[in-house]
Amino acid sequence: MTRIVSSPALTRRSFLTRSAAFAGALALPTIPATSPARAAATRDVTLTPAPAKAALVGAPHPETAVWAYDGRIPGPEIRASRGERLRITVENRLPDPTTVHWHGLRLPNAMDGVANVTQPPIAPGERFVYEFDALDAGTFWYHPHHASAEQLERGLSGVLVVEEPEPLRVDRDLVWALDDWRLDPEAAIVEDFGNGMDMSHAGRLGNTVTLNGRVPDALAVAPGERLRLRLVNVANARIFALRFEDHAPMVVARDGHPVTPHEPPDGIVLLGPGMRVDLVLDCGGDPGARASVVDVFPREPYRVVDLAYGETPLRDSPLDASLVLPPNPVPEPDVASAERLDVVFEGGMMGGMRGGPGAMRTMMMRGLAWAVNGAADDGGHGLPPFLTVASGRSVVLDLVNDTAWWHPIHLHGHAFRILERDGAPEPHAPLADTALMAPRERMRIAFVAEGAGDWLLHCHVLEHQAGGMSALLRVT
Numbered sequence: 001m002t003r004i005v006s007s008p009a010l011t012r013r014s015f016l017t018r019s020a021a022f023a024g025a026l027a028l029p030t031i032p033a034t035s036p037a038r039a040a041a042t043r044d045v046t047l048t049p050a051p052a053k054a055a056l057v058g059a060p061h062p063e064t065a066v067w068a069y070d071g072r073i074p075g076p077e078i079r080a081s082r083g084e085r086l087r088i089t090v091e092n093r094l095p096d097p098t099t100v101h102w103h104g105l106r107l108p109n110a111m112d113g114v115a116n117v118t119q120p121p122i123a124p125g126e127r128f129v130y131e132f133d134a135l136d137a138g139t140f141w142y143h144p145h146h147a148s149a150e151q152l153e154r155g156l157s158g159v160l161v162v163e164e165p166e167p168l169r170v171d172r173d174l175v176w177a178l179d180d181w182r183l184d185p186e187a188a189i190v191e192d193f194g195n196g197m198d199m200s201h202a203g204r205l206g207n208t209v210t211l212n213g214r215v216p217d218a219l220a221v222a223p224g225e226r227l228r229l230r231l232v233n234v235a236n237a238r239i240f241a242l243r244f245e246d247h248a249p250m251v252v253a254r255d256g257h258p259v260t261p262h263e264p265p266d267g268i269v270l271l272g273p274g275m276r277v278d279l280v281l282d283c284g285g286d287p288g289a290r291a292s293v294v295d296v297f298p299r300e301p302y303r304v305v306d307l308a309y310g311e312t313p314l315r316d317s318p319l320d321a322s323l324v325l326p327p328n329p330v331p332e333p334d335v336a337s338a339e340r341l342d343v344v345f346e347g348g349m350m351g352g353m354r355g356g357p358g359a360m361r362t363m364m365m366r367g368l369a370w371a372v373n374g375a376a377d378d379g380g381h382g383l384p385p386f387l388t389v390a391s392g393r394s395v396v397l398d399l400v401n402d403t404a405w406w407h408p409i410h411l412h413g414h415a416f417r418i419l420e421r422d423g424a425p426e427p428h429a430p431l432a433d434t435a436l437m438a439p440r441e442r443m444r445i446a447f448v449a450e451g452a453g454d455w456l457l458h459c460h461v462l463e464h465q466a467g468g469m470s471a472l473l474r475v476t
Helices: 146-155 196-200 356-365 463-467
Strands: 042-047 048-052 064-069 077-080 085-091 101-103 125-132 140-143 157-162 172-181 207-211 218-221 226-233 240-244 250-254 257-262 268-271 277-284 289-294 303-311 341-349 369-370 387-389 392-402 407-411 418-423 436-437 442-448 453-459 470-475
Touching: 077 085, 140 146, 140 226, 140 277, 146 463, 157 172, 157 226, 196 463, 207 303, 226 240, 226 268, 240 303, 341 387, 392 436, 392 463, 407 442, 436 442, 453 463
Parallel strands: 042 085, 077 157, 172 226, 218 303, 341 392, 387 470
Antiparallel strands: 048 064, 085 125, 101 140, 140 157, 172 207, 226 277, 240 268, 240 289, 250 257, 250 277, 289 303, 341 369, 392 442, 407 436, 407 453, 418 442, 453 470
C-alpha cells in the first residue's frame, strides 16, 4: 500500500491502495547527452511549458490538471557532457508569462532566467532562447523564476545532468526528483497559492509526495547491483530527510560538485528545496527482500519508496570501483583577502525584525513577511544590491538566520564553499549553490564573484521568496 503524507485537509484514507510495483518505472524520459543526430558541439533542445494532465496518484483517482514541460511531470531529463554548449528554446504555451532558471549552473547573467532581472518574462505564445556552456559536471535542474511559488507547484520543473568525462562505474544512473503536492480528495491541486499562513510559516507543504511525478510503490533492484542515485528536491517547501533502511548510501556529490565519499551524518540524507545529493548505493539485500526509504524530517515518518529485490543476484560482492568523482573547474576563493559582509535573514512568525514590531506590521501590510538586511523584496527586484563586487574578487558572507524557520539559501550563478556553521568547520567543506539553514543558525560561505550582472540570493522555500526573502548581489 502506498502512503500519502497526511494533513488536516486530506487523510491517508483519501488515497488507498494501488497494487502494482513500479519494477523499474521510476526512470525518467531522457534527452541523451550523445546521439547520432548530434554531430556539432552545440546541442539544440526545445522545451514547451503548457497545461497538461498527469496521473500523480493513480487509479482509481482521476488525473491531475498540471502545468508541465513537454507534457511530462517532471519535464524531460536533459543530459549533456561537460564543456558542451546547450541552446534551449522555450516556447511558452501557458496562459501566463514564465521564464526558465537553470538552477546551480554557472552561466552568463543574461541566461539566468530571472524575470525582471536578467530578462523580461516570456509572454504566452512567445519564445526565448537560452544558450550557455555546461562548465561543470553534476546534477542540476530547471524551473520557472516568474511567479515561482505557483508555477512550480503546478508542476513546472525538470532535471539537467551534465556528465563527467570519466563517470563513476555503476550499473544504473537514476534521477529521483522528489516533490510534494497539496491535493484535494479528487487529486486536484488546491489553488490556495500565496496565502499568508504558508508565507509566514514553513511555506506550502503538500499532502502527497511523488517520486519522478507519481506516488511510487517500489523500485526493482538486483542483489549486488550498484546504483548512482541523483536526488533532487523540486518541492516548494518540503525538506526531506531520507533514511535508507538496512543500507549504507555514500554521498559522492553535493549540488553537482564532488565531495570526499562519505556516509551521510546519522545515515540521513538531508535535502532542502532546490538541493541535490548524488549517492552511490550498493544493493546488499537478500533475494526477495524489501527495504524502505523513509522520510524522517521532524514530523511523522512515512515511506517514500521501497527497494524491491529480485531473485537473481547481479554479483556476489560489492563492485570494486572508485567512488571519487573528478573536480569541477570552480575557482577557489582567497578567504584571507576576501570582501566580507553579514547577510541577515529576518521576519516570519516568531522571528526577529530590525525596526521592531512596527517594521514587521508595515511589511505585512504590503503582503510581505520576510526581509534580508532589513529590506523586503516585493518581487519586482527593484531593491538596490546588498553588495557590489568586482568580477574575480573573493567574497565571504556570514549568513545569519534570525528567524524561527528553516531556510534553504540559494545563490544564482555561483558555487560557494561552505566553511562554517555556528563557528564550527563544515565537514567536507562542500561546494554548493543551495544551503539549508536551521532556525537561529549562522553559516559562513566563500566564493569568487563571476559574471557581470545582478545575481539573486534568496530562500528556496518559494513562499518565503515571494514574501520578501530575496536580495541582489551585483558583480561588475
